[in-house]
Amino acid sequence: xxxxxxxxxxxxxxxxxxxxxxxxxxxxxxxxxxxxxxxxxxxxxxxxxxxxxxxxxxxxxxxxxxxxxxxxxxxxxxxxxxxxxxxxxxxxxxxxxxxxxxxxxxxxxxxxxxxxxxxxxxxxxxxxxxxxxxxxxxxxxxxxxxxxxxxxxxxxxxxxxxxxxxxxxxxxxxxxxxxxxxxxxxxxxxxxxxxxxxxxxxxxxxxxxxxxxxxxxxxxxxxxxxxxxxxxxxxxxxxxxxxxxxxxxxxxxxxxxxxxxxxxxxxxxxxxxxxxxxxxxxxxxxxxxxxxxxxxxxxxxxxxxxxxxxxxxxxxxxxxxxxxxxxxxxxxxxxxxxxxxxxxxxxxxxxxxxxxxxxxxxxxxxxxxxxxxxxxxxxxxxxxxxxxxxxxxxxxxxxxxxxxxxxxxxxxxxxxxx
Amino acid sequence: xxxxxxxxxxxxxxxxxxxxxxxxxxxxxxxxxxxxxxxxxxxxxxxxxxxxxxxxxxxxxxxxxxxxxxxxxxxxxxxxxxxxxxxxxxxxxxxxxxxxxxxxxxxxxxxxxxxxxxxxxxxxxxxxxxxxxxxxxxxxxxxxxxxxxxxxxxxx
Numbered sequence: 001x002x003x004x005x006x007x008x009x010x011x012x013x014x015x016x017x018x019x020x021x022x023x024x025x026x027x028x029x030x031x032x033x034x035x036x037x038x039x040x041x042x043x044x045x046x047x048x049x050x051x052x053x054x055x056x057x058x059x060x061x062x063x064x065x066x067x068x069x070x071x072x073x074x075x076x077x078x079x080x081x082x083x084x085x086x087x088x089x090x091x092x093x094x095x096x097x098x099x100x101x102x103x104x105x106x107x108x109x110x111x112x113x114x115x116x117x118x119x120x121x122x123x124x125x126x127x128x129x130x131x132x133x134x135x136x137x138x139x140x141x142x143x144x145x146x147x148x149x150x151x152x153x154x155x156x157x158x159x160x161x162x163x164x165x166x167x168x169x170x171x172x173x174x175x176x177x178x179x180x181x182x183x184x185x186x187x188x189x190x191x192x193x194x195x196x197x198x199x200x201x202x203x204x205x206x207x208x209x210x211x212x213x214x215x216x217x218x219x220x221x222x223x224x225x226x227x228x229x230x231x232x233x234x235x236x237x238x239x240x241x242x243x244x245x246x247x248x249x250x251x252x253x254x255x256x257x258x259x260x261x262x263x264x265x266x267x268x269x270x271x272x273x274x275x276x277x278x279x280x281x282x283x284x285x286x287x288x289x290x291x292x293x294x295x296x297x298x299x300x301x302x303x304x305x306x307x308x309x310x311x312x313x314x315x316x317x318x319x320x321x322x323x324x325x326x327x328x329x330x331x332x333x334x335x336x337x338x339x340x341x342x343x344x345x346x347x348x349x350x351x352x353x354x355x356x357x358x359x360x361x362x363x364x365x366x367x368x369x370x371x372x373x374x375x376x377x378x379x380x381x382x383x384x385x386x387x388x389x390x391x392x393x394x395x396x397x398x399x400x401x402x403x404x405x406x407x408x409x410x411x412x413x414x415x416x417x418x
Numbered sequence: 419x420x421x422x423x424x425x426x427x428x429x430x431x432x433x434x435x436x437x438x439x440x441x442x443x444x445x446x447x448x449x450x451x452x453x454x455x456x457x458x459x460x461x462x463x464x465x466x467x468x469x470x471x472x473x474x475x476x477x478x479x480x481x482x483x484x485x486x487x488x489x490x491x492x493x494x495x496x497x498x499x500x501x502x503x504x505x506x507x508x509x510x511x512x513x514x515x516x517x518x519x520x521x522x523x524x525x526x527x528x529x530x531x532x533x534x535x536x537x538x539x540x541x542x543x544x545x546x547x548x549x550x551x552x553x554x555x556x557x558x559x560x561x562x563x564x565x566x567x568x569x570x571x572x573x574x
Contacts, residue, residue, distance in 0.1 A: 215433070215546050217426070269430050269549070270542065271437040344491075345498045346547075348539050 012079040012086040016338040018093060020406075022072025023327060025100055027402050029064025030320070031395030034368070036060055036111075038388035041381040048304045049186050051118070051174055056110035061315050062193060063103045063125070069323050070201045071099055071132055074153070076334070078136070081208050082143030082150065087135055095135065099128035106171075115175040122171040129164035133157045148224050152204025155232060159196035163189055187307075191238045194314045195250060195291075200231065202322055203257055210264050210280075213329050218267025220260050227256040247295040254288040275355075279362035280325035286317030286369070309376045316391075317369045324365055324398060328358055331402060335409040339416065347412040357401045364394035421569050422556040425472070429545045429553075432468045435460050436538045443535060447527040451517070458514040465511035469541075473500045475572055480556065487559050492551050499544045506537050 036057035037044060043054045075092050079085060102124030109118025136157045140150050166189045172178045182188070211219060230253040237246035261284050265277075290313035297306030332349035340346035368391035375383035438457050448454045477500065481493040510533040513526060522530065560568070 212546075212550060215549055217549070269433045269545070271434070272440050340491075340495055344494055345502075346495065346543075348543055350539050350543075 012084075013337065013341060014076055014087065014089055014092060016334070018089060018096065019072045019076040019334065020331075021096060021100075022068050022075070023331065024402065025103075026065045026068040026072070026323070027327075027395075027399045029060050029068070029103075030324075030398060031392050033057055033060035033064060034388045034391035034395055037372075038385050038392060041384035041388065044384055045376070045379050045381055047308065051110055051115070052113060053111045056107045058315065059103075059107055059110060061320055062198070063106070066198050066315075066319050066323065068099065068103065069327070070198065071095065071128075073205065073330075074132075074201070075135065077205065077208065078139045078143075078149075078153065082139060082146050084139045084142040084144070087139070091131070091135070095128055095131045098124050098131065102128055109171075115171065118171050119175050122168045126164045126168045129160050133161055146208070148221060148228070149204045149207050151228060152200045152207075155228075156197050156200035156204065159192050159200065159235065163193045163197055166192075188239065190311060191246075192235065194311065194319065195231075195238075196235050198319055199287075200228075202319060203227065203231070205326075206257075206261060209326055209330070210261055213326075214265055214268035214273065214277075215270050216264045216268040219264055223256055223260050223263075227253050227260065230256065243298055244295070247291055247298065251288055251291045251295065254291055258284040258288060274329070275358045275362055276325045276328040278325075279321050279328075279366060282362075282366050282369075283318050283322035283325060286313050286321060290314035290318055305377065305379075309373055312376060313369070313373060316372065321365060321369065324361065324394075327398075328353075328361070328401070331405050335405055339409065339413055342413065343416055345416065347409070347416065351412060352405045352408045354401050354404045357397050357404070361394050361397050361401065364390050364397070368394060419569075420557065421560065421565055421572065422553045424569075424572065425476075425556075426549070426553055428468045428472055429549060432464050432541065433545060435464045436542060439534050440538055442531070444531075447522055447524060451521050455518060458518050461514050462511050462518075465507045465514075469503065469507040473504065476500075476552075479568055479571065480552070483559055483564070484552070484555065487555075489551075489555065492555075496544070496548065496552065499540065499547075503537070503540045503544060506533060506540065509533055510537050 036053065040054045040057050043052070044057070047054045049055075075087055075095070079087060102121050104121070106118055106121025106125060109115065109121050136153055140154055143150055166185055169178065169180050170185055170189065173180050207219065207224065211217065230249050234246045234249035234253055237243075237249060262281075265273075290310045292310075293313055294307050294310030297303045297310060300306060329349070332352040335352050336346040336349045368387045368389075371383055371387035371390060375381070375387055435457070439461060442448075442454070442457075477497055481497055484490075484493040510530070513530050513533060517526060517530065
C-alpha cells in the first residue's frame with residue numbers, strides 16, 4: 001500500500017512557526033547565496049579551496065539552505081513518519097537559535113576573513129549538530145516503523161558529527177591554534193558533507209516524500225537497502241582516501257537511487273504531476289552526474305576544475321534543486337495541515353499555492369545551474385554573473401511564493417473560521 | 419483480498435477518471451460530444467460508486483473503528499471532507515447526465531469546468547490523505563473477525 005503516516009500525526013506537529021522559521025531562513029539564504037556568487041564571480045573561477053567570501057557563498061547554500069532545511073524537516077517529519085513522540089518544542093527552539101546564529105556568524109567570519117569570528121560560528125554549529133544528533137537518536141530509539149528511513153538517518157547523523165568536528169578543526173587550524181595531521185581535510189569534509197550527511201538524509205527522506213507526493217505505492221525495499229550498503233561502502237572508501245573506488249561505488253549507488261525514484265514515480269496513482277517534478281527529476285539526474293564529473297577530475301590533468309564543477313553540481317544541481325522541488329509542495333501541505341489542526345478541516349494546498357510562480361522558479365533555477373557549470377568549465381566570470389542573476393531571481397521568486405502561501409493560509413483560516 | 423486493497427483500487431480508478439477529466443482543463447466546448455461522452459459516463463459511475471457508496475461505507479463502518487482507536491482527528495477530518503465533496507460530486511454528476519442527454523451549452527460547459535476542477539482538487543487531496551492514513555491504518559486495526567463481515571457487506 002501507499003506511504004504510511006501513522007495515526008495521531010496531528011499530535012506530533014510542532015507549533016507551525018518552528019519548522020517555518022527553519023524554512024524561511026533557508027529561503028532567505030537561497031537568493032543571498034546567488035547574490036554572493038554574483039559578487040564573487042571572479043573569485044569563484046580561481047577558487048581552489050581556502051577561507052574567504054567564495055567559501056562563504058558556497059556555505060550559504062550548504063549550511064544556510066540545505067542543513068537548515070534538513071534540520072527543520074527532520075524535526076517535523078521524523079516523529080510524524082515514525083510514530084515517535086513529538087520533539088520538545090522548547091528544545092527545538094534552542095536548536096533553531098544555535099544553528100541559525102552559528103550559520104550567520106560562521107559565514108560572516110568566512111566572508112570577512114575573521115578567523116576568530118568563524119571559530120565562534122563553527123563552535124555554535126558543532127553544538128547544534130550535537131543537539132540535532134541527540135534529537136535524532138531519541139526519535140530513532142522510540143520509532144516504531146520505517147527501518148530504511150531510520151538507518152539512513154542514523155548513518156547520516158553519525159557523519160554529521162564527523163563533518164562538523166572536522167569543520168571546526170579546520171577553522172581552529174585557520175585561527176592558528178592547531179594543525180590537522182592530514183593532507184586534504186577540506187576534500188574529506190566536502191565529500192562527506194554532501195554525499196554523507198546531506199545525501200543520506202535526502203535518500204532517506206525521499207522514501208517518505210516521493211511516494212507521498214506522487215501518491216505511489218510502488219517501492220523496492222531490497223534495492224533501497226542495496227543502495228544504502230553501497231553508499232556506506234563509498235563513504236568509507238572516501239574516508240580511507242580511495243577516491244576512485246569511492247566515486248565508482250557512489251556512482252553505482254546514485255544510479256540505483258535515481259532508478260528507484262523513477263520506479264516509484266512510474267507507479268504513481270496521480271498521472272498528472274505538477275511543475276515541481278521537473279526540478280525533482282533534474283535533481284535525480286544531477287546526483288550521478290556530479291559524481292561522474294568529480295571522477296573525470298581524478299582521471300584528468302585538470303583535477304581542480306572538474307572537482308569544483310562536480311561539487312557545484314552536487315550542491316546546486318542535486319541537493320538545492322531537490323529541496324526547491326520538495327518545499328514547493330511541502331510548505332502548502334504543512335500549512336494546510338496546520339489549518340486542520342486548528343479548525344478540524346484542512347484547506348486545499350492548491351489554494352495556498354501560487355502555481356504561476358512555480359512554473360517559473362524551477363526552470364530559472366535549472367537554467368542558473370546549467371549556466372554556472374558551463375561558466376566554470378570554460379572559466380568565464382561573465383556567464384557566472386548571468387547564472388547568478390537567474391539563480392537570484394529564482395530564489396527571490398521562491399521567497400515570494402513562501403510569503404504568499406503564508407498570507408493565503410492566514411486568509412483561509414479567517415474565512416473558514418467565520 | 420483485504421478491504422484496504424478494494425478501497426485502494428477504487429481510489430486508483432477515481433484518480434484515473436480525474437486525470438482524464440483534468441485533460442479538459444481550460445479547453446473550449448467540445449465540438450463533438452463523442453469526444454467526451456465516455457469520460458462523462460465514467461465520471462457518473464465514479465460519483466455514484468466511488469463517492470456515494472464508498473463514502474457512506476467509510477462513515478458507517480470504518481470511521482467508528484478509527485474513533486475507537488483514538489483517531490478522532492482523522493475520522494472527523496475525512497468525514498468533514500466527505501461533506502464538502504458530496505454536493506460538488508452530485509452537481510457534477512447531474513451536469514454530466516444532462517450533457518449526455520442534451521449536450522453542452524457554453525453556460526453548462528463553463529459550469530461543468532468549474533465543478534470539475536473543484537472536484538479534482540478536493541477529491542485528489544482527500545484520496546492522498548486516505549492513502550497515507552486510513553488505508554494503512556485499516557490493515558493494522560482490522561482483525562479477520564471484524565474484516566470478514568465488513569468485506570461481505572461492502573461487496574454485497
